[in-house]
Amino acid sequence: MISLIDLDSNKELKSWKTSESSRSLDISNDSKFVAFGELNGNINVWDFDSCSIAFKLKRHVLAVNFVKFSPNCKILASVGSDKYICIWDILSGKLINVLEGHLDKINSLAFHPNNHILASCSSDNLIIIWDLKTGRKIFTLKGHESDINHVIFSPLGNHIASCDDDMIIIWDIQSGKQIKKLTEHKNSVNYVAFSHDGSLLASVSNDNTVKIWKNVLKN
Template sequence: MSTISPLSNSIDTDSTEETKSSPVPSHTSDEGYAEAIAATKREIESLKVKLRNTKEELADAFLDEVSDQMGIQPLPQTGYKVRKTLKGHSSKIYAMYWSPSQPYIVSAGQDGKLIIWNGISGNKMLAIPLRSPWVMTCAFSQSGKMIASGGLDNRVSVWDVQSKDSSSLLSSKITAEMMGHSGYISCVRFVSDEQIISSSGDTSAILWDLSRSKPILRFEEHDGDVMSVAVDLPQSIVVTGACDSFTKVWDIRTGHCVRTFAGHEADVNCVRFFPDANVIATGSDDSTCRLFDLRYDGEISIFSHASIAGGVTSLDFSSSGRILFAAYDDFNVSAWDTLRAERISVISGHQNRVSSLGVSSDGYALCTASWDGNLKLWTQKP
C-alpha cells in the first residue's frame, strides 16, 4: 500500500512561499510544440511524395517488358484435356480446394453438402450435410486432417476428417463453430491446425483460435465486402481482396495493415500468393488479373484480353509459377504465361460460370468447379 512520506511535513515556509510565487507557465511552449508537430507532419508528407516519385521513376517497365529485353521465350500455345468429371452435387458448386498433403478435393455446393473426392480415382469419399445450404467457401488444413466451410449463415464450421488409409475416409466430426462476423463468410483458409482465418461481407477478416472458437485478431480497414484471403505464415502476412477495389497486406501478429495495392477498377474477388510468396496475384470484376510484388511494393504485370468480358472468380499458379490459371464468369478458364503476360490457352468445357479452381499439390492436375454442378480434372495435353 502506498503511503505519504513524512518528509512532506518538513518542507519549510520559504520553499512553500517560493513554490507559491513561481510564475504560471504561458501557452507559448504549447504553441511551440504544436508548430513542431505540424512541421514534422509536413516533412513526412513531403518525404512520402519524394518516395512515391522516386519509385515511379524506377518503375520503368512491367514484367513482360523486362522478359522481352532479357530474351525470355514465350510459352507455346498449350491444350488441356478433361481426365475426369466428378458428378455428385445436385446444385451449383461454389468452391473447391485441394488437400495440400493428399490427393483429395473438398467441394461445397448449394445442395447443402460438402463432398470429399479422391482426386486420382475420382471417387466420392465422404459427403457431409450442412446446417445451411448457402455455403460459399471451403478449405483443407495443411495436414489434411481438417476441413472448413462458411457461407450466408455468417458461421465458420470446422470438421475433423479421420482417414484409415489413402483410399477411404471413415468419418467426420464437427469440432468448432465460430460466430463473430455480422455478414456472410466469403472465404476461409487454415493458418495451421490451431488457427483459421475468414473473410466476410461485413468488411473484415478474423483470425480464429480453433481450440477456443474465439477471435484472436480482426483485420478492419476495407470499405467494402472482403471477398478473399490468403496467408503466408513464414512472412507472417495476410492478404485480402475486397469490393472497394483494393488489395491489402496485413501483419498477422498485430492485425495492422502494412500495405495497400490499388489498380483494379472493380471488386477484387480473389487473391493468391506466387509459389515463393513474394508476389501476389489478384483477380477482379474488371476482367483483369494483376501481379503485385511485395519487394518492389507495386504492380508488375496485368493480364487482360479483348475477348474477355466477364469477371475473374478464382486464381491459382502452376507449381513453378510460370502459368497463372484464372477462372471467369464466361464459363472459361484462361492460362497465362506469367512472365510474358500472354494467354497460352483457353480451357472450355463447363456449361455455366467457373466458380473456383485449384492446382494439385504435385502440380499435375487442375481442378475446376462450376455452377453447372460438376467438377472437372484437367491435365496438359502431350
C-alpha cells in the same frame, strides 16, 4: 451437403451435412480439418477422422465469403460481407483477432508462405497486406477499378496476383508496384491460381474460359 471424392476411383469418401448454404471451404494442409463458411455468418470446422464438428465459429454478422487455413495449419482466417477479417486459433477454436480496414465486403484472402502475412481483397477495389503478429496494415495496393474477386501469393511469396471484372494484376510485394496487367478475359475473372513452381498462372472467368499464363512473374 458437401462431399469428399476420391479422384482415382471417383467414389465418395465422406460427406458433411450443413445447416445453411456454404459459400467457401478449405482443407488444412495436414488433412485434419475442413472448414465451411456459411451464408448465415457461421463457420463449421469438421474433424476429418471423426466426421464430426470440431468447432462452430461465430463472429461474422453477415455471409462468410472465404475461409483459408494458414500453411502451418495453426490459424484459420475468414472474411465476410460484414467487412471483417477474423483470425482463429484452429487448435482451441478461439478468436485471436479481428482486422478492420476495408470499406466494403471482403471477397477473398491469402496467406503468405511464412504464415505471418495476410492479403485481403474487397469490393472497395483495394488489397490490404496485413502483419498478423501486430494485426496492423503493412500497406495497401491500389490499381483495380472494380470489385476484386480473388487474391493469391506466388509460391515464394514475392508476388501477388489479383483479379477483378475483366483484368488480372501481378504485383511486386517488395515495391508494392504493378509489374503486369493481363486483359485477355472478356468478363469477370473469378479466381486465379499459381502452379507450384510459379511458372504458370491459371484464371477462370465468366466469359466461359480458363486461361493458362506463362512467365507472368517476369518484368
